[in-house]
Amino acid sequence: MIRIILPPNLRTLAHTGAEVTLEVEAPLTLHSVLDALEARYPMLRGTIRDQVTQQRRPFLRFFACELDLSHEPPDSPLPEAVAYGSEPLIILGAIAGG
Amino acid sequence: MSKVRVLVGTRKGAFILTSDAKREQWEVSGPHFAGWEIYHLKGSPADSNRLYASQTSGWFGQLIQRSDDGGKTWHQPGTPPGELPAPGPPKSASNKFVYDASDATGKQLTTHQWYDGTQHPWEFKRVWHLEPSLADPDTVYAGVEDAALFRSTDGGENWQELSGLRGHGTGPMWQPGAGGMCLHTIILDPGNSQRIWIAISAAGAFRTDDGGETWKPINRGLYSKYIPNPTAEVGHCVHHIAMNPARPGVLFMQKHWDVMRSNDAGESWQKISGNLPTDFGFVIDVHAHEPETVYVVPIKSDSEHYVHEGKLRVFRSRTGGNEWEPLTKGLPQSNCYVNVLRDAMAVDTLDKCGIYFGTSGGQVYASADAGDSWNPIVRDLPAVLSVEVQTIR
Numbered sequence: 476m477i478r479i480i481l482p483p484n485l486r487t488l489a490h491t492g493a494e495v496t497l498e499v500e501a502p503l504t505l506h507s508v509l510d511a512l513e514a515r516y517p518m519l520r521g522t523i524r525d526q527v528t529q530q531r532r533p534f535l536r537f538f539a540c541e542l543d544l545s546h547e548p549p550d551s552p553l554p555e556a557v558a559y560g561s562e563p564l565i566i567l568g569a570i571a572g573g
Numbered sequence: 574m575s576k577v578r579v580l581v582g583t584r585k586g587a588f589i590l591t592s593d594a595k596r597e598q599w600e601v602s603g604p605h606f607a608g609w610e611i612y613h614l615k616g617s618p619a620d621s622n623r624l625y626a627s628q629t630s631g632w633f634g635q636l637i638q639r640s641d642d643g644g645k646t647w648h649q650p651g652t653p654p655g656e657l658p659a660p661g662p663p664k665s666a667s668n669k670f671v672y673d674a675s676d677a678t679g680k681q682l683t684t685h686q687w688y689d690g691t692q693h694p695w696e697f698k699r700v701w702h703l704e705p706s707l708a709d710p711d712t713v714y715a716g717v718e719d720a721a722l723f724r725s726t727d728g729g730e731n732w733q734e735l736s737g738l739r740g741h742g743t744g745p746m747w748q749p750g751a752g753g754m755c756l757h758t759i760i761l762d763p764g765n766s767q768r769i770w771i772a773i774s775a776a777g778a779f780r781t782d783d784g785g786e787t788w789k790p791i792n793r794g795l796y797s798k799y800i801p802n803p804t805a806e807v808g809h810c811v812h813h814i815a816m817n818p819a820r821p822g823v824l825f826m827q828k829h830w831d832v833m834r835s836n837d838a839g840e841s842w843q844k845i846s847g848n849l850p851t852d853f854g855f856v857i858d859v860h861a862h863e864p865e866t867v868y869v870v871p872i873k874s875d876s877e878h879y880v881h882e883g884k885l886r887v888f889r890s891r892t893g894g895n896e897w898e899p900l901t902k903g904l905p906q907s908n909c910y911v912n913v914l915r916d917a918m919a920v921d922t923l924d925k926c927g928i929y930f931g932t933s934g935g936q937v938y939a940s941a942d943a944g945d946s947w948n949p950i951v952r953d954l955p956a957v958l959s960v961e962v963q964t965i966r
Contacts, residue, residue, distance in 0.1 A: 483608070488636070
C-alpha cells in the first residue's frame with residue numbers, strides 16, 4: 476500500500492484527507508504512482524502534471540524519505556520505504572504568493 | 574416570484590449572492606473552491622441551474638467546475654461527485670485545453686509578440702471568461718490566455734479550439750497586456766447564431782459571421798497612441814465590450830484609454846468619452862431595457878489603477894455616450910482607491926434594472942434603481958475578479 480500526502484488545495488478537490496493510500500503494481504515509480512493516483516482521483520488529472528506534456532507543474536515538488544525526487548526521471552524506482560508504506564510520498568506546493 | 578443570483582469570482586474563491594426581486598436582503602453562500610482563483614463564473618441562459626466556473630491556480634493549473642443545481646453543488650465535468658472511478662485511464666478532460674494545430678482542423682501554432690518586442694511561444698495558461706450558449710446548456714465557450722477561443726458541446730467535459738481565430742494571420746503581432754494575453758470578452762448574437770464577437774488584450778476586437786470558422790479584426794476607428802502605428806489593424810488593448818441583446822450590432826467598448834461605440838457590428842468605432850473625468854477603465858455595461866444607457870467606472874490612469882480623486886463613481890450616459898453623469902449615492906466619496914476589473918460589472922433584467930459591480934477591495938455593490946443609489950451586498954470579500962447576474966423568474 477502506497478501512502479501519498481497531498482497539498483491542501485488538492486485534498487479539497489479530491490474530497491480526501493491529507494493522506495491517501497493506493498495499491499500500485501510494480502514497478503513502483505513516480506510515473507506509476509501518479510498514474511494510479513489520477514485513476515483513483517480523476518479530478519486531480521492535470522493538477523500535478525501537465526495534461527499534455529506530463530511535466531511536473533513548476534510550483535510542485537516530490538519528496539520521500541527526506542529526499543527531493545522532483546528532478547528524478549519519472550521512471551526511476553521510488554525508495555523501498557515508500558513501496559512498503561512505511562514512508563509516504565509527499566507532493567508539496569511551493570510557498571509563494573499570498 | 575423573480576429572484577436574482579449574483580455570481581462573484583474572487584482571488585480566493587467564488588461566492589453566490591441571492592435575493593428576491595426587491596434586492597434588499599441578500600443571502601451569501603461561499604467561499605466555493607476556497608483558496609483558488611475564480612476568474613469567472615456564469616449561468617446558462619437556457620437553464621438557470623447550469624453554472625460554469627473557471628477555477629485556476631499558479632500551482633495546480635486550470636480546472637473547470639460545473640453546477641447543475643444553481644450552485645449548491647459542483648463537480649468537474651466528467652467526474653460527477655460520488656461516482657466510483659471506472660476501470661482504465663482517467664476520463665476527466667475538462668481541464669484539457671490543447672491548441673488545435675492539426676493539419677485537418679487546426680492552425681499552426683505560431684509565436685506572439687512579447688513585452689520586449691521579441692517573439693514568444695503560444696502557451697495555455699488559464700481560462701478568463703466562460704460564455705454559455707444562449708440556447709443549449711451543454712454548449713459553452715471559453716476565452717483563454719494565451720489568447721484563443723475554445724468550445725465545449727458536452728457540458729464542459731471536452732474542449733475544442735476554434736482555431737480560425739488564433740490562426741487568423743495576425744497572431745505574431747498580438748501581445749500581452751499587463752494581465753497577460755487574454756481573450757476576455759465573448760458576445761453571442763441572439764439574432765444570428767453564426768455571429769460572435771470577441772476581444773483580446775492586446776490585439777483588439779474580432780468577429781466571426783460563420784460560427785467561428787473565420788474571423789476578421791474589427792478595430793477601425795480605434796486610436797492607441799501607445800503602439801507604433803496608432804491606427805493599426807491589430808494591437809489595441811481592448812478592455813471590455815458590452816451589448817444590449819435587444820439591439821445586436823450596437824457595441825460599447827472600454828479600451829485601455831477611450832470609451833467607444835459602434836453602430837455597425839464593429840465595422841467602425843466612434844469615441845464617446847465626452848465629459849468623463851478620465852476615460853481609462855476596465856468595465857462597461859448597458860442597461861437591460863434602455864439600449865442607450867451605458868455604465869462605466871473611470872479609473873485614474875494606466876499606472877494608477879484606482880478610481881479618480883479617491884471617489885468611487887459609476888458614470889452613466891443616457892444618450893449612448895458623450896454626456897455622462899456621476900452616480901455617487903451610497904458609494905464612498907473620499908479616500909477610496911479600489912479598482913473594478915473588466916468582468917466585474919453586470920446587469921439584471923428586472924424592472925427597474927439592477928446594476929452590480931465588484932471591487933479590488935472585496936466590495937460588491939448593487940443598485941436596484943438603475944444606478945441612482947447603491948448599497949454594498951458584501952464589503953469584505955477577497956479581491957473581486959468577476960461579477961455576473963442571473964435573473965430567475
